[in-house]
Amino acid sequence: MTQTRTATPVPTILKAPTDPRWIPLALAHLDQVLVDHAWCEQKAAATAMSLIVKVPENRNLVVSMMHLAHEELAHFERIHKVLDARGVPLSRMDADPYVKELLKLGRPSGEGHLVDRLLILSLVEARSCERFVLLAENVPDRDLAELYHELSLSEAGHYRLFVNLACQISPREEVMTRLEALAEEEVKILARLPITPRMH
DSSP states (O other): OOOOOOOOOOOTTOSSOOOTTHHHHHHHTHHHHHHHHHHHHHHHHHHHHHHHHHOTTOHHHHHHHHHHHHHHHHHHHHHHHHHHHHTOOOOOOOOOHHHHHHHTTSOSSHHHHHHHHHHHHHHHHHHHHHHHHHHHHHOSOHHHHHHHHHHHHHHHHHHHHHHHHHHTTSOHHHHHHHHHHHHHHHHHHHHHSOOOSSOO
16 A cells, blocks of 8 residues: 655745756756755754854753754764765865855844844755755655655754744744745845755
């Protein structure tokens, strides 16, 4: 009996879908996408740990980031195994211009700085989720497609986690208004950056 896999929830916080030109480019340079993806997972784990250092007094955030760092490192290990199986080395990648531009949008200090950092991370996770779904739907390798489907479910949980943590710091209405503004800027950033075979 064939099992029907659960559809990944659509990242509703995104204001526009990925440009359709990204899909054939990513498939044509899949090894490069996989290398970039591995580094994205490593950076996500490092970011989670850095948030613990920044706000050690916030117990909910610390516990959440401990779990997240563990999960992101597990994802890094899984993608690294895929690279090994394909005979692809984990080469160095340049800094992610998408994330760099998003981080510039954050308020410089105070409570607003932490809220913005969490919301920006939420947008990054949401965009990753959307692109994992695209890969799951289009990658010819069925095992890899299943892996991306599974990872997309995790990413859907991650972007919600960051929003919920932000709402524990500031009133939800204020957080959601700020998220709307940042999401609009995220679309503008994507529009002005070149389309490349990377996760973002």
